[in-house]
Amino acid sequence: MEIERLLGYVFRSQSLLAEALTHSSYPIKRSYHSYHRLEFVGDAALSLAITKHLYLTNPDLGTGRLSALSAAKLARVAVRLGLYRFLRRNSHTLDQMVFDFTNLVMMEREEEIGWAPYGGSTVEAPKVLADIIESIAAAVFVDCNFDLELLWKVFRGILEPIITSESIDEQPVATLYDICQKQGSSIEIKNCKERFCEHHQRLC
Structure with missing residues (x-):
């Protein structure tokens, strides 16, 4: 199959791959299910594999950056590989969002693939794209008897442009809290809208 050539992995259980590529909008038959269970497993498995990689290859990396990739960045991987075309679905709305x-x-x-801040474009990435990556990862993980090393061997090349420690952006507020905690300081952050309302009430 073409998707197996893309992954560089041949499934022993084709039913697992079929499940990973079936959206809930597709008419479900008794012989297969949608990818939701696999997506849940894939999220955890990829997070562990990526965290292990970053931990071993970046000994000085702070805890704030030992985290999984954002859904928006995973969505870009799905776009780059053209994975959506393999998904069995029945939703014109979903098709338009992905388009x-x-x-x-x-x-x-091309050089911005791994650097798009917090996922890049202000247009929200359709969740289904990240789901596809995670469900396929889970299918590989289960198919290879939960071998994390083999899962990483399959997915490292797929994710490589966006998994360097430099390209995984920290969320600014989380970074600020981390710095204050290390310095024994405290910080209180108020929503700008709340501050505006308080100021307006005082003027009235």
């Missing part, structure tokens, strides 16, 4: 997002991603420069 619009794909067009925007294709306009991003």
Whole structure:
């Protein structure tokens, strides 16, 4: 199968791959299910594999950056590999969302793949794209008898452009809290809208 050539992995259980590529909008038959259970497993398995890689290859990396990739960045991987075309689904709305997002991603420069801050474009990445990556990862993980090393061997090349310690962006607020904690300081952050309302009430 073409998707197996993309992954560089041949499934022993084709039913696992079929399940990983079946959206809940697709008419479900008794012989297969949608990918939701696998997506849940894949999220955890990929998080562990990526965290292990970053921990072993970046001994000085702070805890704030030992984290899994954002869904928006995983969605870009799905776009780059063209995985959505393999998904069995029946939703024109979903197709349009993925089409619009794909067009925007294709306009991003190649060197920006791993650097798009918090996922890049202001257009929200359709969740289904990250789900596909995670469900396929789970299918591989289960198919190879939960061999984390083999899972990483399959997915490292797929994720490589966006898993360097430099390209995984920290969320600014989390970074600020981390710095304050290390310095024994405390910080209180108020929502700008709340501050505006308080100021407006005082004027009244």
